[in-house]
Amino acid sequence: MAIQKILTVLFLYLALAFLLVELTNAGGLQLGFYQRTCPGAELIVHQTLYRYISRDRTLAASLLRMHFHDCFIRGCDASVLISSTGNNQTEKDAIPNKTLRGFNVIDAVKSALEKKCPGVVSCADVLALVARGSVVMVGGPHWDVPTGRRDGRVSIANEALFNLPPPFANITVLKQQFAGVGLSVKDLAVLSGGHTIGIGHCTTISDRLYNFTGKGDTDPALDPRYAAQLKKKCKPGNSKTVVAMDPGSFKSFDEDYYTAVAKRRGLFQSDAALLDDAETRDYVTTQSRTHGLTFALDFAESMVKLGNIGVLTGEQGEIRKRCAFVN
Known part of the structure; x- marks a missing residue:
């Protein structure tokens, strides 16, 4: 009888623990969140996205950046x-x-989802799923994307102006901004690797090339030969030309970014800044020497953390009918 009583109590404790876990999950993100309410939602995202990426691989970097x-x-x-x-x-x-x-x-993906399951899949989840799909479609790693995000109703330009990490940021600013959203110094080094795909505008590096300290000089942290190459493409005042962030493979997700940064050929000051901190410098050096031995796995882990920042779930926010407009 004593053993039976103990087993009964134990079973009740386990049942309660299981219930608490279920309640916690119900209010947060879950893998397969739309399995019942919109079966095939992730397949719809993938198929719609593929039509665009297959025609223009450069969109992958843009969509990853949008999620960030x-x-x-x-x-x-x-x-x-x-x-x-x-x-x-x-x-x-x-x-x-x-x-x-x-x-x-994003609008095309959302429209396809609305036709299948009106008012069910959030734009925030679309962004998260599209970011992963974009990376995978250009050779990058896959990661699990738990869903169940809700859409916010507030958007203010000045918040983006002052709180997004700028391309001219130094390592101190970068570490502070990443820490401000719960990301580690390692996450900073890893997510910077997203610059392995994509382009930068000449306007963002003009001062670095032509007026770094206000005296008509070039950033001494930039490899002189690389600086000369950039100057041929980016003349003073050029606002239209773009340059690859990872020359030679900017349409493919690989570890070459770290090789470039290690050689002082990072396009932005924020790329070069990774060499100014012991932890980020060590990560750059390790990935460049080992041909990105852990980069894919690290990137997947950091993207999961990124996708969990400040999410709205449950009854918070809304599910927008059109992503550009609050309901």
């Missing part, structure tokens, strides 16, 4: 997608987001 820019401001709530109104300038129109591309891709 969204999560850094108010968490991963799709606030970066909201269009400005006469009464409010939104994140989309902030200077750091002026060069974002791929809003039409």
